[in-house]
Amino acid sequence: MPSHATIGLVARSCDELVEEAARAPIVGWDFSWLDGRATEERPTWGYSRMLAARAAVVSSLLDLQTGGGELLSQLPHLPRLTAATEAWEPNVRRAARRLRQRGAWVVAAHEDSLPFGSATFDLVASRHPVVTSWEEVARVLRPGGRYLSQQIGPHSMRELTEFFLGPQPVSSARAPETARAKATAAGLRVDDLRGERLRVMFSDVGAVVYFLRLVIWTVPDFSVERYRDRLALMHREIERNGSFVAHATRFLVEAVKPG
Numbered sequence: 001m002p003s004h005a006t007i008g009l010v011a012r013s014c015d016e017l018v019e020e021a022a023r024a025p026i027v028g029w030d031f032s033w034l035d036g037r038a039t040e041e042r043p044t045w046g047y048s049r050m051l052a053a054r055a056a057v058v059s060s061l062l063d064l065q066t067g068g069g070e071l072l073s074q075l076p077h078l079p080r081l082t083a084a085t086e087a088w089e090p091n092v093r094r095a096a097r098r099l100r101q102r103g104a105w106v107v108a109a110h111e112d113s114l115p116f117g118s119a120t121f122d123l124v125a126s127r128h129p130v131v132t133s134w135e136e137v138a139r140v141l142r143p144g145g146r147y148l149s150q151q152i153g154p155h156s157m158r159e160l161t162e163f164f165l166g167p168q169p170v171s172s173a174r175a176p177e178t179a180r181a182k183a184t185a186a187g188l189r190v191d192d193l194r195g196e197r198l199r200v201m202f203s204d205v206g207a208v209v210y211f212l213r214l215v216i217w218t219v220p221d222f223s224v225e226r227y228r229d230r231l232a233l234m235h236r237e238i239e240r241n242g243s244f245v246a247h248a249t250r251f252l253v254e255a256v257k258p259g
Contacts, residue, residue: 014235017206022224028068028094037207041198043250047150058122064111065129069095078102085109116140134186143259153195153249157218160246164219164230176251188255195251201243205235
């Protein structure tokens with residue numbers, strides 16, 4: 001979503017804002033609808049820049065869970081062999097249209113069973129994967145190859161989740177050290193692992209509705225009708241405070257397959 005400060009919307013009713021967001025089309029992994037309505041700080045490591053630098057010096061790249069191919073299509077250089085996987089059919093078609101003109105292949109596949117031979121890729125990448133199949137990543141990497149990923153960290157957007165669902169467990173399966181342990185168990189060497197907590201601000205309740213429709217794991221059972229009372233309460237809170245503030249957590253992991 002946008003990273004710059006925004007100016008609040010002209011006062012509108014809760015119902016107007018909610019219904020507008022409920023009707024808005026969800027297209028790929030695109031947060032542009034939130035321009036002027038929500039902001040999110042960016043991690044300091046600059047994942048896109050890191051991926052671009054590594055893609056420029058390898059001969060093969062696999063992007064896992066590519067969404068609509070948004071990030072991959074923006075890289076200045078793609079290796080001669082570039083492939084991407086995506087499991088959601090609408091995104092498969094969207095990514096194929098976007099990436100075909102860059103000479104990249106898009107394959108409908110889940111990460112737990114990649115349709116590629118062993119030791120095929122110099123670089124495997126994934127931004128915000130739902131899950132990571134470390135064994136499959138290790139299998140398709142060539143010796144000396146790298147896995148670069150920016151992942152959702154523990155308790156990301158917890159304030160938003162708990163506003164709708166109440167208190168959540170203290171433990172989290174998304175801890176960076178869990179990723180290190182799983183990568184090591186798969187035979188990879190973790191060279192870089194770091195995390196950050198990032199401020200997210202929603203300036204109207206419609207932005208919250210759109211975000212929850214797009215990032216479905218934040219409130220897994222979300223629907224406007226199910227949570228209309230909570231949305232009305234959030235609308236009043238935003239009117240009173242100027243915004244609803246939550247915090248996203250991200251971690252970067254870079255691992256190498258020993259050669």
